Amino acid sequence: MNADNLLYGQTLPRALAPKYYTSPGVAEDEVEKIFRREWLCVGRSTDWPAPYDYRAFDLAGEPVVVWRSRNGDLQAFENVCRHRMAVIASDGGNARTLSCPYHKWTYDSTGALRGAPGVADELEGLSICLPRLALEQWQGFVFVNVDANAKPLAPRLTGLDELLNVYRLAEFEWSTQNTTRQCKANWKIVAENAYEGYHITAVHPDTLAPYVSRQASPPPGEYWSVSYEPRKSEFPPCPGDPPGLGTRERTDAYTIGIFPSTIINVDGDTINWFSTLPQGADASTMFGGMSKRSPAGPRRIGDTAELSEAEFQSWAGELVLEDVLICESIQRGMQGAYASGGPLIAEQEGSLAAFHSYIKNQLGY
Ligand code: FES
Numbered sequence: 001m002n003a004d005n006l007l008y009g010q011t012l013p014r015a016l017a018p019k020y021y022t023s024p025g026v027a028e029d030e031v032e033k034i035f036r037r038e039w040l041c042v043g044r045s046t047d048w049p050a051p052y053d054y055r056a057f058d059l060a061g062e063p064v065v066v067w068r069s070r071n072g073d074l075q076a077f078e079n080v081c082r083h084r085m086a087v088i089a090s091d092g093g094n095a096r097t098l099s100c101p102y103h104k105w106t107y108d109s110t111g112a113l114r115g116a117p118g119v120a121d122e123l124e125g126l127s128i129c130l131p132r133l134a135l136e137q138w139q140g141f142v143f144v145n146v147d148a149n150a151k152p153l154a155p156r157l158t159g160l161d162e163l164l165n166v167y168r169l170a171e172f173e174w175s176t177q178n179t180t181r182q183c184k185a186n187w188k189i190v191a192e193n194a195y196e197g198y199h200i201t202a203v204h205p206d207t208l209a210p211y212v213s214r215q216a217s218p219p220p221g222e223y224w225s226v227s228y229e230p231r232k233s234e235f236p237p238c239p240g241d242p243p244g245l246g247t248r249e250r251t252d253a254y255t256i257g258i259f260p261s262t263i264i265n266v267d268g269d270t271i272n273w274f275s276t277l278p279q280g281a282d283a284s285t286m287f288g289g290m291s292k293r294s295p296a297g298p299r300r301i302g303d304t305a306e307l308s309e310a311e312f313q314s315w316a317g318e319l320v321l322e323d324v325l326i327c328e329s330i331q332r333g334m335q336g337a338y339a340s341g342g343p344l345i346a347e348q349e350g351s352l353a354a355f356h357s358y359i360k361n362q363l364g365y
């Protein structure tokens with residue numbers, strides 16, 4: 001392949017045009033055609049350890065509460081009062097009933113209205129209930145879909161199951177949600193930055209590049225991508241002897257993209273994940289967490305096998321900041337009068353070509 005081909009050849013897919021990242025109209029379409037129709041990750045099943053545990057989310061403008069029932073089932077409801085539409089739950093906690101802050105209409109964990117101050121007789125027999133949203137669990141992750149007629153998630157991800165089943169992720173016992181962050185960049189810029197490892201050498205020279213070597217990743221699927229991140233040879237495998245894992249799984253890591261906006265890093269006995277959601281065209285929110293096979297497992301990154309919690313958080317904070325700053329710079333670059341999407345580098349950015357096809361299919365343009 002000559003240099004012209006590599007840079008300008010027709011065979012290389014090109015990055016999306018700037019309007020996909022800067023146009024308010026596209027951002028509105030994405031809410032309707034993607035975020036209200038697609039599966040969005042809200043956590044690990046173990047983030048709701050006990051009956052009546054609940055967590056509230058704002059999923060691209062859709063108020064959602066995920067609430068574990070008395071019987072232990074995880075359920076998702078629209079978190080909007082059936083009286084005059086105030087948002088009911090904020091944050092999270094454990095509660096047998098949730099009361100709306102406006103006039104104190106109160107709902108039980110089946111979503112049914114159980115009380116309304118001063119109007120008991122009028123409401124009798126109306127069977128008022130919070131709208132139930134689709135919820136599916138996959139590999140221990142909890143996904144919500146606002147579309148009541150959504151097709152199931154799991155059949156889309158069978159290619160990932162082949163890769164991940166060996167880790168037995170659904171058995172991981174411990175998790176926490178520890179990340180919420182704003183970024184002044186379109187949500188797709190944040191997702192793309194996580195879906196590819198091509199930028200690691202340049203953007204993370206001290207935090208990641210010393211430990212991660214580059215190798216071709218498995219080809220993406222229609223709804224997902226995989227970035228394979230082998231550790232450099234001197235890096236020690238994760239300690240202990242997690243059941244079923246060979247040396248390769250204990251040493252190397254995978255970053256999984258589940259379109260549209262879920263990023264999952266699997267590293268031996270540790271999972272780090274986040275979701276990125278739009279806040280208009282030019283800003284986004286990230287939230288996510290960590291899960292481990294057991295709570296006592298040590299942190300590991302860098303040239304020593306174990307880090308204290310404080311050291312780990314400091315390292316992770318630096319790494320995330322590097323990503324946020326480069327994403328915000330890309331958003332500014334896209335305002336340029338001559339900005340346009342260049343060729344994607346096949347081996348390193350194949351995941352982006354798959355992601356862009358997905359986006360265009362959902363939007364219809
Ligand atoms: S809006 Fe919720 S009780 Fe009135």
Ligand SMILES: [Fe+2]
Nearest residue numbers: 193203204323
């Ligand atoms: Fe990065």
